[in-house]
Amino acid sequence: MKTIILLILLIFILPIGFPQAMASSEIYKYVDKDGNITFTNRRAPNAEKISIASFSRNTKSNQSKPGSDLNLPRVNDTTQKNRDAMRREILQKELIAEEKLFSETRNFLDEILNKPEFKNSFQEKTVQLKNKLLLHQRNVVALKKELGR
Secondary structure, eight states, X not given: OHHHHHHHHHHHHHHHHHXXXXXXXXXXXXXXXXXXXXXXXXXXXXXXXXXXXXXXHHHHHHHHSTTSSOOOOOOOHXXXXXXXXXXXXXXXXXXXXXXXXXXXXXXXXXXXXXXXXXXXXXXXXXXXXXXXXXXXXXXXXXXXXXXXX
């Protein structure tokens, strides 16, 4: 009975100190020669130590003032609608092209599979065509999904 009570107390006491332990852990920011940024809890040469408390305060202040530190270009509604229409037109053209390629690949594959003299000699080609067919099918599904948004 004492062990159960002790376990229950530990369960309630440990979470109280855990967030403080997490907040005091060290985070390092490292930028390599190619400009890739890595955040880690391990020291690295030329890495900058970042305080989690100041990091969370900075992100909150940036969220409260949208665009405060960012100089993002603003686009008016008409320009954005024109861009969206152009994008939709491009996606529709891609969908038509993918459906055509899917159909052609399926017909060629059926032709090979239906002729016994081709079936044995083009076994590797049929595997490639089946893979190509699946790729076109996935592209068609993805394009339809994107156009549905």
